[in-house]
Every structure is written in C-alpha cells, then in structure tokens.
Amino acid sequence: MDWIKILSAVFIVAMLVFLWPRVGQMIRESRKGTINEWLWVGLLLLAVAAFVVFLMQSMHSTVL
Amino acid sequence: MSLQNSTVSPRSESLLATNQLIRNTYLMLSLTLIFSAAMAGVSMWMNLPPMISLIAMFGSMALIWFVLPRTARSGAGLVTVFAITGLMGLGLGPTINYYLHLEGGDQIVMTALGGTGAIFLALSAYALISRRDFSFMGGFLMVGMIVVLLAMLGNLFFHLPALSMALSGAVILLMSGFILFDTSRMVNSGEDNYLMMTVSLYLSIFNIFVSLLNILGASRD
Numbered sequence: 001m002d003w004i005k006i007l008s009a010v011f012i013v014a015m016l017v018f019l020w021p022r023v024g025q026m027i028r029e030s031r032k033g034t035i036n037e038w039l040w041v042g043l044l045l046l047a048v049a050a051f052v053v054f055l056m057q058s059m060h061s062t063v064l
Numbered sequence: 065m066s067l068q069n070s071t072v073s074p075r076s077e078s079l080l081a082t083n084q085l086i087r088n089t090y091l092m093l094s095l096t097l098i099f100s101a102a103m104a105g106v107s108m109w110m111n112l113p114p115m116i117s118l119i120a121m122f123g124s125m126a127l128i129w130f131v132l133p134r135t136a137r138s139g140a141g142l143v144t145v146f147a148i149t150g151l152m153g154l155g156l157g158p159t160i161n162y163y164l165h166l167e168g169g170d171q172i173v174m175t176a177l178g179g180t181g182a183i184f185l186a187l188s189a190y191a192l193i194s195r196r197d198f199s200f201m202g203g204f205l206m207v208g209m210i211v212v213l214l215a216m217l218g219n220l221f222f223h224l225p226a227l228s229m230a231l232s233g234a235v236i237l238l239m240s241g242f243i244l245f246d247t248s249r250m251v252n253s254g255e256d257n258y259l260m261m262t263v264s265l266y267l268s269i270f271n272i273f274v275s276l277l278n279i280l281g282a283s284r285d
Binding site (some may be wrong): 009031042055 | 116171207236283
C-alpha cells in the first residue's frame with residue numbers, strides 16, 4: 001500500500017473522529033421535517049441528479 | 065420628524081442584519097473562489113506532485129477545526145479563511161492537471177466547472193428566494209456524511225470503480241443538501257457569522273467540483 005492511500009485513510013479517520021460528536025448534537029437539535037418538506041428536498045435533489053446525468057450524457061455523446 | 069419615522073423596528077433590524085450577512089457571505093465567497101482558483105493555477109503551473117493535495121487537505125482541515133472557530137469573530141478570521149481556501153486551491157492543482165492530461169480533459173474540467181456553478185447558483189437562489197427553512201436536514205446530512213466517509217474508507221482498500229462513482233454521486237447530493245441547509249441558515253438567522261458561512265459554502269462547492277470531475281472523467285471512459 002502506498003503512502004497516499006495510508007495518508008488518505010488517516011485523513012478520513014480524522015474526519016470521522018471530528019464529526020462523530022457533532023452527529024448526535026445535530027440530530028438532537030434539528031427539528032423534525034414534515035412529509036411535504038422532505039418531498040420538496042427530494043424533488044430538488046432529484047433535479048440535481050438529473051442535471052448530473054445530463055452532463056454525463058453530453059460528455060459521453062461528444063466522445064462518440 | 066416623528067419618532068415613528070426615526071426608529072427602526074426589531075423586525076426590520078433583523079432583516080437588515082440578514083441582508084448584510086448574505087451580502088458579506090457572497091462577497092467573501094466570490095473573493096475566496098477567485099483566490100482559490102489563482103492558487104490552483106499556481107499549483108498547476110508548478111506541476112506540484114499529487115502528495116501536495118493530501119498535505120494541503122490536512123493543513124486546511126486543521127485550520128477549519130482548530131483555528132477558524134477561535135478567530136471567526138476577529139480580523140484574523142479573514143486571514144484564516146483565505147489560508148484555508150488558498151491551501152485547498154493549491155491542493156486542487158494536481159487533480160486538475162491529471163484531468164487536463166486525459167483526452168478531452170479540458171472539456172471535462174470546463175463542464176465540471178460550469179456544472180458546479182449551475183448547481184450552486186440554482187440551489188442557493190431557490191433557498192434565498194423561497195425563504196424555506198431547511199434546518200430539519202441537519203441530522204440527515206451529518207449521518208449521510210458519516211456513511212459516505214465510511215464507504216470512502218472501505219473503497220480505499222477495495223478500489224471498486226463503480227463504488228467510487230456512486231460515492232461521487234452521493235457527495236454531490238449531500239453537498240447540494242448542505243447548500244440548501246446553509247443558505248437557509250443565513251436567511252432564517254440561524255447563523256450570524258459570515259466567515260463560517262463562507263467556509264461552509266466553499267466546502268460544498270469544492271466537493272461538488274471534485275466529485276463532478278470524478279464522475280465526468282469516468283463517464284468519458
């Protein structure tokens with residue numbers, strides 16, 4: 001295993017150690033969203049996903 | 065002049081503070097993006113090795129975790145924010161160089177750049193104009209971050225290209241969620257420090273750009 005992989009693993013573990021205590025705090029402090037609010041978020045993220053697929057398709061079609 | 069005309073109500077005072085926070089954050093974000101791009105240009109011109117990316121990431125994360133929280137409310141906070149974004153730009157240079165050396169690499173980089181800009185502007189504008197409160201997403205986004213980081217750690221050892229692409233897609237969606245969450249925090253007065261907001265939005269933009277590069281580079285193959 002090369003040094004870049006080892007350092008990347010150390011970096012990710014450090015991020016996990018740092019973020020872990022904040023997860024519980026965020027879950028406790030976040031208010032509960034309604035079904036309608038989650039639906040809106042889902043729609044927006046779906047639009048982002050569709051846009052990324054469009055970019056991938058346009059990249060692929062220029063190669064062909 | 066009547067007293068009513070010369071005083072500012074608490075509501076309009078809070079609105080003024082919110083508008084100022086939004087203006088300062090976007091101004092600072094623009095400046096840091098320009099600075100970061102310049103540092104990436106320097107790094108590309110010097111043809112720095114890929115190891116620089118990791119060293120720069122360690123440096124910038126150390127600044128975000130240990131220095132920024134202590135300096136965010138002072139003048140030193142400005143220097144810290146530029147140091148963070150400059151380091152991240154420097155670390156981005158070798159990655160951009162790698163994609164530029166692929167066939168049609170300039171198109172990959174430009175598409176990723178345009179795509180990142182479009183995603184950020186659309187989501188941020190939506191959160192600003194609709195003034196919806198996305199604060200309920202906090203816990204979900206943090207859990208998502210942990211899951212993605214664990215999967216990334218696993219993929220360092222298994223090296224599955226399909227998982228790498230799926231993770232890039234997940235990062236784009238997560239960071240899009242963070243853009244909605246952070247912009248809504250500004251609008252609904254959850255946060256009052258423009259330096260913290262700038263770094264938060266910068267990290268989302270940075271991660272979307274890197275993930276788009278990964279996805280577009282892979283989809284070309």
